[in-house]
Amino acid sequence: MFDKNSGSPAYANLLSSITAGRHRLRNRVIMGSMHTRLEAEPDGVARQAAFYAERARGEAAVIVTGGFSPNREGMLDYEGPRLDDAVKALKLRPICDAVHAEGSLICAQLLHAGRYAKIEECVAPSAIRAPINRFSPREMSEEDIRRTIDDFAQAALNAQVAGFDGVEVMGSEGYLINEFAVTHTNKREDGWGGSADNRHRFPVEIVRAVRGRCGPDFLIIYRISAADLVEGGAPVEEIAALARKIEAAGADILNTGIGWHEARVPTIAYPVPRGAWRKAAANVKAAVSIPVVASNRINTPEIAEDILASGDADLVSMARPFLADPHFVRKVREGRADEINTCIACNQACLDFIFSDRPASCLVNPRAGREMEFRDTRSVSPKNVAIVGGGAAGMATAVEAARLGHTVTLFEAKDCLGGQLNLARAVPGKNEFDETLRYYTGQMNKHGVSLRLGQRASLDDLTGYDHVVIATGVTPRIPDLPGIDHPNVVTYAEILTGEREAGQYVAIMGAGGIGHDVAEFLVTPAAKTNEVAAFFQTWGVDGQFRSVGALAGDPLANMPAKRRVVMLQRKTSKPGQGLGVSTGWILRNALRKHGVEILAGVIYERIDDEGLHVTSNGKTRVIAADTIVLCTGQEPERALYEALVVRGIPTSIIGGAAEAAELDALRAINEGHRLAQSL
Incomplete structure (x- = not known):
């Protein structure tokens, strides 16, 4: 948690x-690269300009864009952005101008997807198909390699002419440059394969070519893979x-990447402890004299400051934390660190949106990537608003409505805020929701929301308000089944709140999202000492990052379980099919490691x-x-809404009360923000 009395000297x-x-650079914070898909929107340049300018206004020293391919075969997919056309590159100048107007530098990331490119023309150092891609790559010829090096240099020049201050050359995460560097994907026997010197030629010549083409004033960041987390990855030596060769070739900064996209180890999702990868950056820093950047799961100023103060890195890169709060650094400088809206590493609206061909946003900040859809001007006709329900939807509505000048009273039947967030917080790794609750509580206090905790609102309580918002959430659904009242039967809410203890x-x-969360809660032993060490042990990672690929065992090896758990579902479809694309595999593997049995297509x-x-x-x-734990759905709590409608009181209903579909904080917070904007 943040020290509310801390000002800039603490950081x-x-x-x-x-x-x-x-x-x-004005501070030690880089906004790291992330795919946004904003470029694919009809007004893509304007939306990107608004998006990046907001983060520059928040005082990120350097902003790195999502990846631009240097040529056609390097695109992530057929709609992926490219920088191989100088005329089209000039259309990006408004983005650079908007960022410069707010005092930040901006670099375009150059990313050749290699064998990860989801196109038929994909290429790689060797013709080895990636396990996460259905397309098999063509092995690059000598001519292909030389041309691609030149394409990187030309793309960098195009970026320079368009107004970018520099580029980040993407050499990690299993993309093309990384594929050349390790034996896992480079089986060549010519001058571009075999020895480490040969495998390193490709990245070194790219950096050298970019420096030669763009001159000494152009900022070159090279993103080096500091821990591949795949067999046949690079050892620390x-x-x-x-790193030393890249420095000699002309790079100004070494950013660190962690893990390939095909790795079976989580790297950025909520199960990963904060700052887990800092020692990987420290290994790189020990090898060079140019600034080195630590990245991945750095989401608070405390952990960032500690990494820098310890000497593990010279800068920190935060990508998704700038989705959650674009003014992260500014709030730290102004002594308002306690007001930061913290990234909870859920991936639901960033990576999962990208994987479903939608522009990225953020669960805790619906404005992210949608900056042009929201206003900050106070209401010209402020209302007296009552909100019933202190869960995610109710808190989001209260904060936004009060910020825009409305008088807000929030009723919550329990004596604490949070609603369903209090259940999510109990799940291993999801304690990041503590920060969401901290943020909303602080913002309600700041903007003068009147709280009525421990008061179940009645119709009489709600008379006299200009508008009432019903955000009363859901209750667990109890199926009609013989023996459902047996004393061994409990609901997921009773388990996650600790009201009942499982045998x-x-x-x-x-076996939906709640079922998987409950299973994780029941089988995962608590870390006895060091949370980071426990994570590395669970997933087979060398905590010193010195071994080949930084692995220390099989990431899928079985682990001891606290209980024997069987999870069942009526549907015949694959269990967990509705889990997030970027996190579902982690949860499924974790349960498999702990011996959870899953049955589909059963009839209760x-x-x-017995x-x-x-x-x-x-x-x-x-x-x-x-x-026997019931994770059999939810019922909306909407009786009060229906009574208000009958009485003719202006009323809106949002969140689970409007539609009981799993525990959807993403929808709840988004609806709350947008409703407040419309009042």
Whole structure:
């Protein structure tokens, strides 16, 4: 949690300036590159200009864009952005101008997707298909390699002419340059493969060509893979050697990337402890004299300051934290660190939106990527607003409405705020929701929201308001099943709140998102000492980042479980099909490691002292369980809404009360913000 009394002196390293190449950076924070898909929108340049300018206004020293391919075969997909056309590149100048007007530098990331490109023309150092791509790459010829090096240099020049201060050359995460550097994907026997020196030729010549084409004033950041997390990845000695060669070739900054996209180790999602990868950056820093950047799961000024003060890195890169709060650095400088809206690493509206061909946004900040859709001007006709429900939807509405000048009273039947967030906070890794609750509580206090905790609002309580917002959420659905009232039956809410304790043998009815979360809660042992060390042990990572690929075992090796758990669902579809694209695999693998059995296509028959009786594959079986957890859906709490409508009181309903579909904080917060904007 943040120290509310802390001002800028508490973050002296974070806020100090630093020289990189011929540029003086105003602080030690880089907004890291991330795909946004804003460029694919009809008004893409204007939306990107608004998006990046807002982060520059928040005082990020350097902003790195999403990846631009240097040529056609390097595109992530057929709609991916490119920088190989000088005329089209000039159309990006409004983005650079908008960022410069707010005092930040901006660099275009140059990213050749290599064998990760989801196009038929994809290429790679060797013809080895990536496990996450259906297309097989063509092995690059000598001519292809030479042409691609020149394409990088020309793309950098195009960026320079368009107004960018520099480029970041993407050499990590398993993309083309990274593929050349390691034996995992480079099986060549010519001058571009074999020895480390040969495998390093491609990235070194790219950096040298960019420097030669763009001159000494152009900022060159090279993103080096500091931990591949795949078999056949680079050992620490090769990473250090490559870092020194890249420095000699003309790079000004070394940014660190962690893990390939095909790696079976989580790198940026909520199960990863904060600052887990800092020692990987420290290994790179020990090898060179130019500034080195630590990245991944750095989401608070405290962890950023600690990394810098310890000497593990010279700068920190934060990408998604600038989605959550574009004014991150500015708030730190102004002594308002407690007002930062913290990234919770859920991936739901950033990566998962990208994977479903939607522009990125943020669960805790719906304005991200939608800056042109929201206003900051106060209401010309402020209203007296009552909000019923202190969960995500209610808190989001209250904060935004009060910020825009409305008088807001929030009723919450319980004696604490949070609603369903209090359930999510109990799930391993999801304690980041603590920060969301901290943020909204602080903002309600700041903007004068009147809280009525422990008061269940009645119709009489709600008379006299100009507008009432019903955000009363959901209750667990209880299925109609013989024995459902058996004493061994509990709801997911009772388990996650600690109201009921599960036994050693558990059956979970329902294998959706809540069912998976409950299973994780029940089988994952708490870290006894060091959270980071426990994470590395669980996922087979060398915590010193010195071994080949930084691996120390099989990431999928079985782990001891606290309980025997069986999860069941009626649907015949793949269990967990609705989980997030970027996080579902982590949760499924974690449960598999802990021996959770999952059955699909079952028919629930009855519950008795023996356990849960089901029919599976035409055969009846008993799931012996001393605890049966109901994760069988939710029912909306909307009785008060219907009564208000009958009485003719202007009323809106949002969140789970409007539609009970899993526990959807993303929808709840977005609806709350937009409703407040429309009042």
